[in-house]
Amino acid sequence: MNLLSLxxxxxxxxxxxxxxxxxxIGALIAVAARNIFHNVLGLAMSLIGVxxxxxYLNSPFVALMEILIxxxxxxxxxxxxxxxxxxxxxxxxxxxLSKILGGVVGAGLVFTLLFLLTxxxxxxxxxxxxxxxxxTTIGHYLLTNYALIFELxxxxxxxxxxxxxxxxxxxxxxx
Amino acid sequence: xxxxxxxxxxxxxxxxxxxxxxxxxxIFTWRRHRxxxxxxxxxxxxxxxxxxxxxFRLKDTVTLAKPIVTQVNWLVSDAVIVPFxxxxxxxxxxxxxxxxxxxxxxxxxxxxxMEGDPGFARFYADLSLFGMSMLSLVSASxxxxxxxxxxxxxLASYLLxxxxxxxxxxxxxxxxxxxxxxxxxxGFFMGLVFLTFFMKDINIFGLGIFDINNxxxxxxxxxxxxxxxxxxxxxxxxxxxxxxPIHVWLPDAMEGPTPVSALLHSATMVAAGVYLITRLFPxxxxxxxxxxxxxxxxxxxxxxxxTIGMVAxxxxxxxxxxxxxxxxxxxxxxxxxxxxxxxxxxxxxxxxTHAAFKALLFLCAGVFIHHFGTNDFFVMSKDGGRKLAxxxxxxxxxxxxxxxxxxxxxxxxxxxxxxxxxxxxxxxxVGLGLFGAFLTAYYTFRVIFVMLFPRKDDDPVWQEYYVxxxxxxxxxxxxxxxxxxxxxxxxxxxxxxxxxxxxxxxxLGFLQTPLEKxxxxxSHPHEMNYVLLFSAVGCxxxxxxxxxxxxxxxxxxxxxxxxKVPALxxxxxxxxxxxxFWRWFLNTFIYGTFSRIFTYNDRRxxxxxxxxxxxxxxxxxxxxxxxxxxxxxxxxxxMVLVLAGVGLYLLMGR
Amino acid sequence: xxxxxxxxxxxxxxxxxxxxxxxxxxxxxxLIAILISVELILNAASINFxxxxxxxxxxxxxxxxxxxxxxxxxxxxxxIALSIIVAVYRKLKSINIEHAxxxxx
Numbered sequence: 031m032n033l034l035s036l037x038x039x040x041x042x043x044x045x046x047x048x049x050x051x052x053x054x055i056g057a058l059i060a061v062a063a064r065n066i067f068h069n070v071l072g073l074a075m076s077l078i079g080v081x082x083x084x085x086y087l088n089s090p091f092v093a094l095m096e097i098l099i100x101x102x103x104x105x106x107x108x109x110x111x112x113x114x115x116x117x118x119x120x121x122x123x124x125x126x127l128s129k130i131l132g133g134v135v136g137a138g139l140v141f142t143l144l145f146l147l148t149x150x151x152x153x154x155x156x157x158x159x160x161x162x163x164x165x166t167t168i169g170h171y172l173l174t175n176y177a178l179i180f181e182l183x184x185x186x187x188x189x190x191x192x193x194x195x196x197x198x199x200x201x202x203x204x205x
Numbered sequence: 206x207x208x209x210x211x212x213x214x215x216x217x218x219x220x221x222x223x224x225x226x227x228x229x230x231x232i233f234t235w236r237r238h239r240x241x242x243x244x245x246x247x248x249x250x251x252x253x254x255x256x257x258x259x260x261f262r263l264k265d266t267v268t269l270a271k272p273i274v275t276q277v278n279w280l281v282s283d284a285v286i287v288p289f290x291x292x293x294x295x296x297x298x299x300x301x302x303x304x305x306x307x308x309x310x311x312x313x314x315x316x317x318x319m320e321g322d323p324g325f326a327r328f329y330a331d332l333s334l335f336g337m338s339m340l341s342l343v344s345a346s347x348x349x350x351x352x353x354x355x356x357x358x359x360l361a362s363y364l365l366x367x368x369x370x371x372x373x374x375x376x377x378x379x380x381x382x383x384x385x386x387x388x389x390x391x392g393f394f395m396g397l398v399f400l401t402f403f404m405k406d407i408n409i410f411g412l413g414i415f416d417i418n419n420x421x422x423x424x425x426x427x428x429x430x431x432x433x434x435x436x437x438x439x440x441x442x443x444x445x446x447x448x449x450p451i452h453v454w455l456p457d458a459m460e461g462p463t464p465v466s467a468l469l470h471s472a473t474m475v476a477a478g479v480y481l482i483t484r485l486f487p488x489x490x491x492x493x494x495x496x497x498x499x500x501x502x503x504x505x506x507x508x509x510x511x512t513i514g515m516v517a518x519x520x521x522x523x524x525x526x527x528x529x530x531x532x533x534x535x536x537x538x539x540x541x542x543x544x545x546x547x548x549x550x551x552x553x554x555x556x557x558t559h560a561a562f563k564a565l566l567f568l569c570a571g572v573f574i575h576h577f578g579t580n581d582f583f584v585m586s587k588d589g590g591r592k593l594a595x596x597x598x599x600x601x602x603x604x605x606x607x608x609x610x611x612x613x614x615x616x617x618x619x620x621x622x623x624x625x626x627x628x629x630x631x632x633x634x635v636g637l638g639l640f641g642a643f644l645t646a647y648y649t650f651r652v653i654f655v656m657l658f659p660r661k662d663d664d665p666v667w668q669e670y671y672v673x674x675x676x677x678x679x680x681x682x683x684x685x686x687x688x689x690x691x692x693x694x695x696x697x698x699x700x701x702x703x704x705x706x707x708x709x710x711x712x713l714g715f716l717q718t719p720l721e722k723x724x725x726x727x728s729h730p731h732e733m734n735y736v737l738l739f740s741a742v743g744c745x746x747x748x749x750x751x752x753x754x755x756x757x758x759x760x761x762x763x764x765x766x767x768x769k770v771p772a773l774x775x776x777x778x779x780x781x782x783x784x785x786f787w788r789w790f791l792n793t794f795i796y797g798t799f800s801r802i803f804t805y806n807d808r809r810x811x812x813x814x815x816x817x818x819x820x821x822x823x824x825x826x827x828x829x830x831x832x833x834x835x836x837x838x839x840x841x842x843x844m845v846l847v848l849a850g851v852g853l854y855l856l857m858g859r
Numbered sequence: 860x861x862x863x864x865x866x867x868x869x870x871x872x873x874x875x876x877x878x879x880x881x882x883x884x885x886x887x888x889x890l891i892a893i894l895i896s897v898e899l900i901l902n903a904a905s906i907n908f909x910x911x912x913x914x915x916x917x918x919x920x921x922x923x924x925x926x927x928x929x930x931x932x933x934x935x936x937x938x939i940a941l942s943i944i945v946a947v948y949r950k951l952k953s954i955n956i957e958h959a960x961x962x963x964x
Contacts, residue, residue: 039861046863050872057876060895061883073895076876080902083872084926086863087913092923096905099930104898104937111941112891115948123888123955129838133886136845141878143852148870150856156917167920168927176924177281183931190935198942835960838885845881 046086053079064122066112074105091165213275215259216291216344219252219301223337230330241326242316245333249309252340256305260298267294268726274346274415287410292346295724296483296553300343303557307472307564308336310702314568315464317699318575328368328462335361339473343480348397348412351484355393355441355477359386362474366461378460385454389444396437403430414484421491428492435488435495438481446478446532449506453783455529459521459580463571466521470528471564476556479535483553490543499540504637506533509783511644515651520570520582523652524563527607530645531559537638538622545628550721551621557720558614558713562606565706569600572699582652586659597656599703604653606710608646609745614713620741621717627737635737639744646748654756869910877903890944890954894937901933 036044056079059072077100084093112118172180226248230241267273276290291297312332319328338357345351360383367379400417401409403426407416420426426434442448447455455475459466469475482489482499489496507530514526539552576593577585591597606613609620619642626635862868876899883896905926912922948954 043862053872054875054879057879057899060899061879061887061892066889066891069892069895073898076899077902080876080906083869083906084909087869087909088919089909089913089923089926092909092926095927095930099934100898100902104934107937107941108891108895111944114945115891115954116889129886129888132838132842133882133884136842136849136885137878137882139849140845140852140881141874143849143856144874144877145871146856147852148867148874153866153915155915158917160918163919168923171920171924172927174278174281176928178285179928183928186935187931190938194938194942197939198945835963837956837959842885845885 049079049082049086051079052076053083066118067109070105070108070112073108074101077101077105088163091168210275212259212263212273212293213277213291215255216275216293219255219259219305220337220341220344222248222251223333223340226333227330227337230326230333235326235330238325241329245329246312248333249305249312249336252336253305253309256301256340259293260302263293263298264295264723267298269294269296269724270726272297272415274413276346285408285410287349288347289350290346291344292414293344296549297344299557299720299724300480301340303560304336304339304343304472307560308332308339308468310564310705311464311468311568314467314571314699314702315462317696318464318571319462324368328365331361331364331368332465332468335365335468335473339477342477346413346415347410348400348414348417349410351414351481352394352397355445355481356390358445358474358477359383359390362458362465362469365465365469366458368461368465372460375460378454378457382454382458385451386444388451389440389442392437392440393442393444396434396441399430399437400434403434417485418487421485421488424491426491428494431488431492432494435492436498438485439489439495439499442478442481442536443502444478445481446475446536447506447529448478448502448533448536449509450783450786452506452510452529453787456522456525459519459525463521463567463574466525467564467567467571470525470567471560475528475532476560479532479539479552479556482536482539483549483556486539486543486549489539490546493544496540496543499536500544500634503533503536503540504634504641506530507537507641508637508644511641511648514648515644517648518583519580520573520585520652521567521580523582523648524566524570527566527645527649528559528563530641531555531563531607534619534622534638534641535559537634538625541622541625541629541634545625547625547628548725550724551618551625553724554621554717554720555618558606558618558710561706561709561713562603562614565599565703565710566603566607568699568703568706569596569603572596572703573600575699582656586656589659591657591659595700595703599707600656601653602707602710604649608649608749609642609741610749611742612711612714614710616742616745617714617717620738623737623741624734627734639740642741643744643748646745647752650749650752651756654752658756866910866914869906869913873903873906873910876900876906888955888957890947890956893956894940894944897940898933898937901929905929 053076056072056074056076060069060076061072063069063072077096081093081096081101084090084096226245229244234240234244263273272292272294274290274292276288278286279289280287312329315328315332319325322328335358338354338361342351342354342358345354363379363383365379366382367376370376370379397409397412401407401412404412404416404420421431444451458469461469489499510526510529510533514523514530517523517526535552535555538555539549542548542551572593573582573585573596574580577588579585602613606615609615623635623638623642626638629635880896880899880903883899884893887893887896908922908926908929912919912926916922944954947959951958
């Protein structure tokens with residue numbers, strides 16, 4: 031096969047382009063499709079692509095978490111919200127050109143400027159870089175140096191949970 | 206040095222078990238009294254064993270200069286590290302043992318005292334919290350941890366003093382104790398802040414007790430800085446240890462159940478203040494000015510409370526004022542030692558002996574109160590108080606120790622403190638100390654003689670003294686139910702702690718030399734100062750003798766010698782008008798002046814300002830509300846454009 | 860130099876994702892679609908963190924920890940936002956952002 035004759039670098043590069051394509055196409059579906067379920071599926075696709083990027087960035091653990099939390103939890107939660115809110119069979123209002131134009135202009139402007147800024151900046155790596163990528167270290171950091179933030183995040187999730195319940199059930203006595 | 210260190214583990218268990226017991230009882234078992242009792246007793250017995258085993262294991266290895274510090278990082282957020290750990294040196298080891306022992310004995314005692322109380326489980330939960338906070342205060346390695354425990358002690362005492370919260374005076378007393386000690390604690394905290402500020406290279410989280418003492422020994426700060434910090438920290442000490450002029454909460458704290466008073470007065474709350482001075486002794490000793498202030502204040506406290514104790518009719522009040530005076534005495538001893546360049550031994554020794562005999566006195570008083578349903582010892586006397594043999598004997602032992610009679614513990618420790626005072630160039634202090642000892646002996650034996658030698662039932666003196674107020678103090682109504690008719694004599698669980706404490710009172714005095722060796726690493730040979738020895742014993746015996754003439758002998762008039770000067774007696778009965786002073790002070794300055802100024806300021810400046818802001822906001826809102834189109838995405842678009850503008854600035858500007 | 864071993868690749872990619880998400884936030888009308896776009900923006904930020912972590916940072920575990928925190932915060936945010944959407948739907952019978960105009964001045 032032709033594929034076998036390719037060098038590992040070439041295979042990796044091709045795979046990388048595939049991942050990039052999945053990410054960007056997913057993102058485009060997520061914002062451009064008219065059916066809201068297609069949007070969610072696009073988001074999931076894009077997030078899986080992002081997880082692939084994380085793999086390329088040497089972080090399999092975070093990639094796994096990306097899939098678990100985003101694809102597994104958040105996307106499903108969004109599906110629930112869709113089912114609990116607007117019925118799908120209603121006619122959707124037609125798109126307005128002015129809004130699309132506004133979006134394109136805003137996003138385009140920011141993109142251009144940030145692109146130029148990124149291009150202009152010279153990125154300097156830290157003088158001394160540790161090579162410790164292991165999950166053990168991440169766990170260690172989470173429970174030592176960043177223990178306080180870890181606790182705060184736990185608290186935040188708890189509050190969010192309670193808040194979500196309180197808001198969604200629509201106040202006292204209405205349930 | 207980590208969490209697996211056996212010393213750390215034992216200390217951790219000592220502190221954590223009572224806390225666990227508090228939580229479990231409060232959350233799960235508060236309905237089930239027996240189970241709660243079992244939990245609480247288990248969680249105070251194990252710390253007791255651990256504390257003494259630590260003591261005996263480490264007693265030869267640690268010294269004041271080389272303590273064992275075991276710490277773990279409790280809270281870490283990158284650069285901010287809050288350690289949690291224990292400092293084990295002779296001072297804290299011995300105190301750990303004492304606190305654990307006394308709180309254990311009091312838990313035993315309360316089985317009898319609190320029996321049948323609807324809040325039985327809650328009482329044990331609060332006792333556990335009290336024990337936990339004091340144990341953690343004693344063993345804390347850092348000032349922040351010490352301060353947290355310090356406040357927890359205040360909280361627990363608040364809960365326990367106001368234990369019978371349905372009674373108005375009890376909940377008021379709890380509040381008073383909490384608020385008054387808070388006055389001092391503000392000073393304490395400010396002192397800590399100033400200290401960290403002056404020390405520069407350390408933050409408040411890492412400020413260890415050892416660091417402070419080292420800074421004092423190496424003269425890291427200037428004299429003025431030490432004085433400022435020491436005086437501010439002494440504010441906290443004065444609040445907790447009930448020193449003049451913020452001692453007013455302590456007598457009111459008698460509203461709590463008697464075991465609580467015993468705990469509060471011997472080993473926990475009030476001892477915390479004096480313990481802090483011993484803990485930071487080198488630091489306090491670094492400032493002669495601060496120590497002189499402490500000496501003056503503690504002397505005033507000693508005299509003030511002794512004189513009030515002479516006229517009180519409530520047995521718990523008498524013991525409460527004697528506590529205040531003995532605390533003053535300890536502070537005198539410590540400050541005199543600091544001024545004279547001596548060691549902390551005398552004051553600390555008195556703290557330990559006092560813990561034993563004051564707990565004994567209160568527990569005995571508790572037996573009488575429980576039995577007779579009154580706090581008035583004249584009433585107890587008439588109703589046959591001396592027939593309760595064990596408490597009567599033990600209360601006499603405690604009183605002898607408090608008065609400072611050989612061979613009881615108080616004799617030795619008082620002698621040590623008087624020796625420190627003797628070394629001061631100004632002999633006024635030792636004179637005042639001796640006078641305080643005289644007064645102490647007098648009012649102590651006033652109680653004992655009245656109880657031991659009641660008049661015949663038809664004697665006219667009863668018209669003045671036999672006033673039985675039902676349900677007045679303590680928990681009269683509850684006691685009358687089963688205290689009187691129910692059981693004869695004293696239940697075993699209540700007399701056992703009395704006997705143990707009486708034994709301590711007898712033994713502790715003879716342990717002076719080994720204790721000194723343990724604390725300081727060496728024992729100074731005592732040069733016998735016969736002048737001082739005889740004058741001290743003479744003062745104590747003189748006090749007892751006067752008390753005998755006034756109250757004890759067959760033809761005594763049952764009138765204090767102070768009755769000769771009615772104005773002075775009234776002054777003492779009114780507690781030197783200190784409560785009035787504070788009331789007046791609060792009314793005139795806080796409510797009258799500051800409140801009025803602040804109210805005016807609040808009405809005109811703050812409210813007016815807020816109103817102006819509000820009106821201008823409403824007005825401008827009305828004017829500008831056309832901008833609010835409720836098109837969120839339009840707003841967002843503007844936001845994004847501004848963001849782009851910032852990007853443009855960054856791109857071009859640099 | 861391989862394309863996936865360059866910092867700039869990831870930065871541009873994150874930028875693209877960010878711009879796409881921004882477009883969605885500005886142009887879509889369904890509240891849920893806006894939420895989806897916000898998730899894209901958050902992911903763009905995550906990619907940036909991970910890229911800097913991979914190529915520049917002194918300690919490579921720190922960036923991963925931060926990304927994990929971003930995920931946790933995003934989960935909390937999604938939960939709250941979705942419950943708000945449900946509440947809005949109950950009140951207005953619509954999740955079109957242009958119908959939510961009760962605060963118009």
